[in-house]
Amino acid sequence: MTxxxxxxxxxxxxxxxxxxxxxxxxxxxxxxxxxxAKKIVDSLIALSAISLLSVLLFVVLKAPDVAITEAAxxxxxxxxxxxxxxxxxxxxxxxxxxxxKKTNKQSDEAGEKR
Amino acid sequence: xxxxxxxxxxxxxxxxxxxxxxxxxxxxxNVDLFTRVAFDIINKSTTTNYNAVEFKKSKDLEDGSAxxxxxxxxxxxxxxxxxxxxxxxxxxxxxGILASMLKSKKRIEFEEHKVLMxxxxxxxxxxxxxxxxxxxxxxxxxxGGFPGGTTIALGILLLMLSNNEFKVTDVAKxxxxxxxxxxxxxxxxxxxxxxxxxxxxxxxxVVGNLFSAGVVPIVYTFIGxxxxxxxxxxxxxxxxx
Amino acid sequence: MSNIIYYVSFIILxxxxxxIVSQKNLFKQLISLSIIDTAVNIFIVALGYVEWGEAPxxxxxxxxxxxxxxxxxxxxLTAIVIGVGTLALGSILLVHINEKYGSLDPDEIRDIRExxx
Numbered sequence: 001m002t003x004x005x006x007x008x009x010x011x012x013x014x015x016x017x018x019x020x021x022x023x024x025x026x027x028x029x030x031x032x033x034x035x036x037a038k039k040i041v042d043s044l045i046a047l048s049a050i051s052l053l054s055v056l057l058f059v060v061l062k063a064p065d066v067a068i069t070e071a072a073x074x075x076x077x078x079x080x081x082x083x084x085x086x087x088x089x090x091x092x093x094x095x096x097x098x099x100x101k102k103t104n105k106q107s108d109e110a111g112e113k114r
Numbered sequence: 115x116x117x118x119x120x121x122x123x124x125x126x127x128x129x130x131x132x133x134x135x136x137x138x139x140x141x142x143x144n145v146d147l148f149t150r151v152a153f154d155i156i157n158k159s160t161t162t163n164y165n166a167v168e169f170k171k172s173k174d175l176e177d178g179s180a181x182x183x184x185x186x187x188x189x190x191x192x193x194x195x196x197x198x199x200x201x202x203x204x205x206x207x208x209x210g211i212l213a214s215m216l217k218s219k220k221r222i223e224f225e226e227h228k229v230l231m232x233x234x235x236x237x238x239x240x241x242x243x244x245x246x247x248x249x250x251x252x253x254x255x256x257x258g259g260f261p262g263g264t265t266i267a268l269g270i271l272l273l274m275l276s277n278n279e280f281k282v283t284d285v286a287k288x289x290x291x292x293x294x295x296x297x298x299x300x301x302x303x304x305x306x307x308x309x310x311x312x313x314x315x316x317x318x319x320v321v322g323n324l325f326s327a328g329v330v331p332i333v334y335t336f337i338g339x340x341x342x343x344x345x346x347x348x349x350x351x352x353x354x355x
Numbered sequence: 356m357s358n359i360i361y362y363v364s365f366i367i368l369x370x371x372x373x374x375i376v377s378q379k380n381l382f383k384q385l386i387s388l389s390i391i392d393t394a395v396n397i398f399i400v401a402l403g404y405v406e407w408g409e410a411p412x413x414x415x416x417x418x419x420x421x422x423x424x425x426x427x428x429x430x431x432l433t434a435i436v437i438g439v440g441t442l443a444l445g446s447i448l449l450v451h452i453n454e455k456y457g458s459l460d461p462d463e464i465r466d467i468r469e470x471x472x
Contacts, residue, residue, distance in 0.1 A: 024363030024367075025363075027367060028363070028367060031370040034387075035383070040383065040386075058400060061400050061404050061423075065181070065183045065258065068257050069260050069435050072268070073436065074439070077439060081348065081352060084349070085352060085446035088450045116379075119377070124369040124370075124376070128368075131365050132365055141358050142357055142358035142361065145405045147424065150424060151426065155426065166420070168413075168419060169414060169417075170418075180413040180414065183428050183432070187429050187433075198437060204440075208444045212451060213447055216451070217454060260432065348443055
């Protein structure tokens with residue numbers, strides 16, 4: 001039992017392993033949130049956060065070129081492009097769950113009746 | 115039912131990756147660089163004999179740039195970079211054509227804010243200068259043409275956000291097409307002088323100086339201008355509809 | 356157990372595949388595709404790591420070569436830019452699909468097309 005903990009701490013002294021456990025765990029949480037969110041805007045912001053956390057991993061893996069490119073492209077431009085496209089999509093198709101779609105349809109029919 | 119299928123598909127894929135692929139590749143970090151192609155590329159000796167490269171001392175090597183990744187992207191595998199530039203070009207053309215075919219011609223309007231307008235006046239020249247610094251020093255420090263161009267496009271996005279009547283005019287289109295054509299013209303000049311398309315025909319000086327590495331800074335300048343103008347056009351097309 | 360970064364990138368890949376198969380909104384499928392792109396980029400850069408290697412740039416601090424493998428980094432540089440091109444083109448196509456069929460749900464689009472034809 002203590003051998004297992006000793007080997008765990010010995011493994012975490014290495015910067016790549018420590019960083020990959022911390023940052024990787026955070027990325028897994030954000031990825032699960034991006035897939036299961038109800039509104040699409042939340043998924044987009046989680047995607048931007050995943051790109052930004054992967055920049056940390058690229059720096060620890062001694063790849064500065066890739067880190068600068070991913071920071072500029074992934075968290076700046078991709079999010080802006082998808083937000084502009086999402087704004088153009090109708091507000092009825094904007095969210096994912098059945099309840100929000102039903103309330104949208106009800107408010108539409110109420111507007112048409114008047 | 116859909117989630118069960120999804121977990122099953124992801125599980126089968128992960129089983130094959132973790133169970134069959136991971137035992138074959140060497141463990142993380144235990145790589146012997148002498149058996150890989152990158153050994154010749156690091157020591158800049160793919161066509162010449164092996165001679166250890168030193169910073170600010172080696173002169174007139176076959177490549178001459180201090181950043182090894184730049185020497186791969188622009189010199190040894192320059193044709194792949196030409197392919198990447200053309201893929202980005204096709205994507206930008208697709209966005210431009212499809213965005214002008216929309217039926218609802220709405221324009222995304224931004225609210226104007228006094229603090230943003232004043233601080234953009236201070237910060238925007240610094241952003242453009244920083245983007246130009248990244249692609250001019252591509253052969254000496256990390257970066258290169260692609261993040262430099264993207265930083266310039268993000269500066270234009272900031273200008274668009276702070277000033278509601280700003281339009282990206284035709285200047286961006288002309289800059290993009292002349293920069294893209296400039297890259298191919300350099301390749302053809304290499305074919306006329308050296309006999310091979312995209313060969314490095316200018317003299318490579320001392321490793322580590324600003325004026326070194328032959329054609330590499332010129333190519334990265336062209337790529338920086340092209341990517342900056344292209345991404346500005348993409349964002350402007352998505353906004354104006 | 357020191358190749359834990361391989362496991363992390365494989366788990367994120369699995370989450371991305373789960374997102375593509377199980378989600379009913381086309382925008383969510385596009386976002387899951389981008390998650391898969393990021394995970395594969397991390398994996399490729401991690402394949403080239405050499406223990407006690409430095410960043411592959413000749414400078415005053417590292418005048419002699421003791422570098423990590425620079426070839427996967429050059430490939431990933433191209434892959435990142437192509438990923439953002441794919442994302443831009445895909446999202447403008449989704450705007451067109453929504454304008455023509457009225458929703459972004461592939462089951463509803465299939466029903467509308469069968470009624471029309």
